[in-house]
Amino acid sequence: MDRRSFLKASVVAGGGVLFGLYPEPQAQAQQGRGPQVPPDPHNYITVAADGTVTIVAKNPEVGQGVRNMLPMLIAEELDVDWKNVKIVQADFVESKYAGQSAGGSTATPTNWVPMRQVGAGARAMFIAAAAQTWGVQPSDCTTSSGRVMCNGKSLSYGELATKAASMPTPNLASLKLKDPSEYKIIGHSQPGVDLKKIVTGQPIFAIDVKLPGMVYAAYQKCPVFGGKVVSANLDEIKKMPGIKDAFVVERPVITDTVIPGEPGLENGIAILAENWWYAQSARRKLQVKWDEGPRAALGSALFAQNADKMSKEAPQWTIRNDGDAEGTLKSAAKVLEANYSYPFIAHGPLEPQGATAQFKDGKLEIWSNSQIPGRGRQLVVQTLGIKDSDITQHMVRGGGGFGRRLMNDYMVEAAYIAKQANGVPVKLLWAREDDMTHDYYRPGGFQYLKAGLDSSGKLVAWRNHFISYGDNKNFVASGAMGPTEFPQRFVPNYALHASVQPLCIRTGALRAPSSNAFAFVIQSFIDELAHEAGKDPVDFRMEILNSAPWKEGTPGIVPDRMKSALQLVAQTSDWAKRSKSLPKGTALGVAFHFSHLGYFAEVAEVKVDAQKRVKINKVWVGADVGSQIINPSGAENIVQGGVIDGLSELMAQEITVEKGAVVQNNYHQHPMVRLAQAPPEIQIDYVKSTYSPTGLGEPALPPILPAVSNAIFTATGVRLRHLPISKSGFSWA
Amino acid sequence: MAYKLNVNGHTSTVDVPGEMPLLWVLRDSLNLVGTKYGCGIGQCRACTVHLAGKPVQACLTPVSAVKDQPITTIEGLSTDGTHPVQIAWQDIDVPQCGYCQAGQMMSAAALLAKTPKPTDKDIDTAMNGNLCRCGTYLRIRAAVHKAAELGSSASAKTVQTAHKEE
Numbered sequence: 065m066d067r068r069s070f071l072k073a074s075v076v077a078g079g080g081v082l083f084g085l086y087p088e089p090q091a092q093a094q095q096g097r098g099p100q101v102p103p104d105p106h107n108y109i110t111v112a113a114d115g116t117v118t119i120v121a122k123n124p125e126v127g128q129g130v131r132n133m134l135p136m137l138i139a140e141e142l143d144v145d146w147k148n149v150k151i152v153q154a155d156f157v158e159s160k161y162a163g164q165s166a167g168g169s170t171a172t173p174t175n176w177v178p179m180r181q182v183g184a185g186a187r188a189m190f191i192a193a194a195a196q197t198w199g200v201q202p203s204d205c206t207t208s209s210g211r212v213m214c215n216g217k218s219l220s221y222g223e224l225a226t227k228a229a230s231m232p233t234p235n236l237a238s239l240k241l242k243d244p245s246e247y248k249i250i251g252h253s254q255p256g257v258d259l260k261k262i263v264t265g266q267p268i269f270a271i272d273v274k275l276p277g278m279v280y281a282a283y284q285k286c287p288v289f290g291g292k293v294v295s296a297n298l299d300e301i302k303k304m305p306g307i308k309d310a311f312v313v314e315r316p317v318i319t320d321t322v323i324p325g326e327p328g329l330e331n332g333i334a335i336l337a338e339n340w341w342y343a344q345s346a347r348r349k350l351q352v353k354w355d356e357g358p359r360a361a362l363g364s365a366l367f368a369q370n371a372d373k374m375s376k377e378a379p380q381w382t383i384r385n386d387g388d389a390e391g392t393l394k395s396a397a398k399v400l401e402a403n404y405s406y407p408f409i410a411h412g413p414l415e416p417q418g419a420t421a422q423f424k425d426g427k428l429e430i431w432s433n434s435q436i437p438g439r440g441r442q443l444v445v446q447t448l449g450i451k452d453s454d455i456t457q458h459m460v461r462g463g464g465g466f467g468r469r470l471m472n473d474y475m476v477e478a479a480y481i482a483k484q485a486n487g488v489p490v491k492l493l494w495a496r497e498d499d500m501t502h503d504y505y506r507p508g509g510f511q512y513l514k515a516g517l518d519s520s521g522k523l524v525a526w527r528n529h530f531i532s533y534g535d536n537k538n539f540v541a542s543g544a545m546g547p548t549e550f551p552q553r554f555v556p557n558y559a560l561h562a563s564v565q566p567l568c569i570r571t572g573a574l575r576a577p578s579s580n581a582f583a584f585v586i587q588s589f590i591d592e593l594a595h596e597a598g599k600d601p602v603d604f605r606m607e608i609l610n611s612a613p614w615k616e617g618t619p620g621i622v623p624d625r626m627k628s629a630l631q632l633v634a635q636t637s638d639w640a641k642r643s644k645s646l647p648k649g650t651a652l653g654v655a656f657h658f659s660h661l662g663y664f665a666e667v668a669e670v671k672v673d674a675q676k677r678v679k680i681n682k683v684w685v686g687a688d689v690g691s692q693i694i695n696p697s698g699a700e701n702i703v704q705g706g707v708i709d710g711l712s713e714l715m716a717q718e719i720t721v722e723k724g725a726v727v728q729n730n731y732h733q734h735p736m737v738r739l740a741q742a743p744p745e746i747q748i749d750y751v752k753s754t755y756s757p758t759g760l761g762e763p764a765l766p767p768i769l770p771a772v773s774n775a776i777f778t779a780t781g782v783r784l785r786h787l788p789i790s791k792s793g794f795s796w797a
Numbered sequence: 798m799a800y801k802l803n804v805n806g807h808t809s810t811v812d813v814p815g816e817m818p819l820l821w822v823l824r825d826s827l828n829l830v831g832t833k834y835g836c837g838i839g840q841c842r843a844c845t846v847h848l849a850g851k852p853v854q855a856c857l858t859p860v861s862a863v864k865d866q867p868i869t870t871i872e873g874l875s876t877d878g879t880h881p882v883q884i885a886w887q888d889i890d891v892p893q894c895g896y897c898q899a900g901q902m903m904s905a906a907a908l909l910a911k912t913p914k915p916t917d918k919d920i921d922t923a924m925n926g927n928l929c930r931c932g933t934y935l936r937i938r939a940a941v942h943k944a945a946e947l948g949s950s951a952s953a954k955t956v957q958t959a960h961k962e963e
Binding site: 256341414744 | 813814817818821824825826828829830831832833834835836837838840841843870871872874878882883886887890892893894895896897898899902917920921922924925926927928929930931932933934935936937938
């Protein structure tokens with residue numbers, strides 16, 4: 065590939081050399097609009113004269129460990145010692161770094177090859193520099209621990225840095241990457257990059273950003289989406305202690321029945337103060353007359369009524385129809401029918417939404433913890449009417465993401481308020497109540513299922529009337545079910561029908577979107593069918609996985625990979641023996657789910673007492689995420705976290721809507737699992753397959769909900785079909 | 798109104814309303830931002846600090862209630878990040894996002910000061926108020942045990958040294 069850039073080596077303080085990319089002016093003009101740039105070692109690696117290696121972490125870090133993981137890939141192939149590596153966070157710069165986002169567990173599969181190539185490319189340049197110095201062939205040189213060696217001679221990368229920077233960048237795709245048996249960094253636990261800063265309370269989060277002369281902002285929006293300010297007591301507010309300014313933000317009202325995925329800046333009132341407490345205190349005295357608009361007529365009671373009504377009517381449309389589900393259900397030996405439901409839930413990352421911005425001389429500088437900073441940037445460009453090239457965008461560590469920071473409402477609010485503040489830096493911070501009542505909720509939904517077994521107990525038909533939110537055959541954001549949802553392909557007669565009703569709140573992706581609800585429904589209903597067929601729940605699932613013909617190239621789930629994960633977890637949990645030997649009131653449950661390229665099967669051992677109090681004794685996880693776990697410590701942490709997160713969703717989380725507005729406003733009304741409620745042990749084992757590595761942020765979560773509810777069924781005889789299960793009288797022991 | 802506060806061994810004077818929560822005095826007035834805001838209603842304890850050695854929720858503590866009680870925040874847990882809890886948290890690689898961890902560590906440090914060898918049950922009781930949205934609880938429990946070990950070996954060492962000096 066013809067690189068339309070040239071390289072320059074520049075000496076930095078201390079005698080080191082900066083590998084820097086200096087794009088041609090034309091390329092500079094293309095910034096932010098051109099195609100995504102191919103990876104270039106110069107953008108990622110700096111080697112100082114003393115051998116210190118600085119590696120750029122390009123993606124947003126929200127706790128998923130990507131700030132470790134991507135530099136580990138580079139350092140491995142660069143062949144340096146991890147202890148000599150310093151990691152720096154990239155700003156958002158589209159001309160340098162491709163794919164600067166965090167979502168969908170995509171960082172591993174999309175960066176596994178390119179980031180290793182970046183390291184290997186730089187290594188080749190150090191080798192080329194040494195070979196030239198010594199007058200030998202590059203192929204005669206080897207590297208180790210940041211040194212190039214040949215015939216008993218040796219030079220450090222630090223010594224070679226200046227020369228290496230002037231070497232041509234090799235064709236990255238042609239480089240031979242290490243054999244996994246040579247790995248010294250990949251596959252070895254590397255503690256979090258920011259660990260020391262976290263344990264000593266250093267200012268590393270978005271909420272901690274502080275600029276000289278900064279003011280603090282709170283932003284009050286209408287409780288009902290699409291509402292606008294009619295009048296407010298702003299004169300009174302402006303006189304309150306510490307208040308610098310207060311003003312109404314007027315924006316066009318979005319009238320679409322299906323609210324867009326990223327609707328942007330909403331109407332509201334900004335209050336600016338000397339500190340956030342003053343802004344927040346003044347806000348409590350706000351008296352606003354809102355025009356709430358037509359969405360105020362909607363609410364959860366109506367949604368449930370509508371779903372019930374729609375379930376009895378013909379579906380609005382059919383998403384998929386394989387074979388003859390209706391006919392087979394009429395002739396099947398056994399037919400099972402059940403309806404499932406799950407609520408809206410909120411993300412609630414512990415760091416509330418917020419960003420810091422300064423708008424000065426027509427240029428915006430912003431510090432944000434967005435998971436998709438590029439989309440936030442576009443939103444800022446559109447809303448403020450400024451040029452993309454007038455924005456400097458810093459990517460700050462986020463206190464949790466879970467999909468909430470895929471949405472950039474808070475970033476555009478901060479930018480807009482900063483523009484009004486004209487030169488004065490502004491830190492916008494949401495209260496927890498803002499976060500809980502103005503989220504992009506995981507859509508609730510209803511599924512009316514019917515399935516048939518033949519006389520041998522084999523699953524022969526599956527019919528789902530999926531009732532979601534939307535309008536005119538369009539789903540709200542993250543409210544769809546696709547035509548290949550499991551067990552499609554694994555049952556010969558499969559019908560998926562859909563109906564939708566209008567919704568008044570914003571929706572979006574929450575960790576393992578759709579899977580976090582669908583796995584509960586599908587794997588619980590499969591469990592019902594296993595019991596109906598009189599078969600062991602693991603055996604019955606294996607039978608289903610064995611029923612689909614598969615050949616290389618078939619899209620979607622690879623049955624053998626899920627079978628391996630299921631076999632593994634059956635083995636580690638000693639399912640066959642243990643499931644028959646537990647005391648009364650204690651039982652195992654099993655479930656699997658494929659999402660975000662990850663194959664996860666999970667077993668939970670659950671004890672339920674007479675008061676329906678639930679204790680999870682242990683969870684076993686069996687997973688196939690490919691050939692390599694990159695950072696075992698980070699992997700274990702995030703898989704355990706996924707399981708615990710799923711338990712919060714199972715037990716008690718629910719967002720409800722009254723008169724168009726969200727009812728729950730803080731953690732006490734949307735509780736997450738606490739330490740004493742968490743399983744004391746979560747054992748994780750991986751199938752080491754030959755597939756390229758994939759991500760872990762999401763796929764560990766979905767199976768835990770049905771694994772636990774299936775165990776509760778075996779322990780108590782109570783089949784749980786509606787989330788959260790606290791509504792069926794269950795609680796943590 | 799002016800309040801004289803002893804934070805991490807230093808005395809500072811702040812001129813703020815008496816009802817202003819200690820959390821915002823620490824963060825916005827004193828620029829000690831290690832103490833985190835999570836809920837504002839005492840549900841998550843990300844804002845845990847020590848007041849005269851006891852763990853309190855800074856979001857619910859009006860600055861007027863502090864009086865002359867010394868305040869310790871995460872920044873003052875040790876001068877160099879070597880409190881047993883800080884070492885254990887690093888050894889176990891506890892955090893994911895890390896946002897709750899200052900509060901977790903302050904709760905753990907207060908527990909260990911009172912109960913140097915806590916059982917799992919002691920830990921459950923003392924730490925159950927601290928939410929971790931990422932779900933690092935298994936590592937938190939392991940790290941508290943580890944800190945207890947480090948703490949007892951540290952004090953054992955101190956004792957030995959003292960003996961030698963005698």
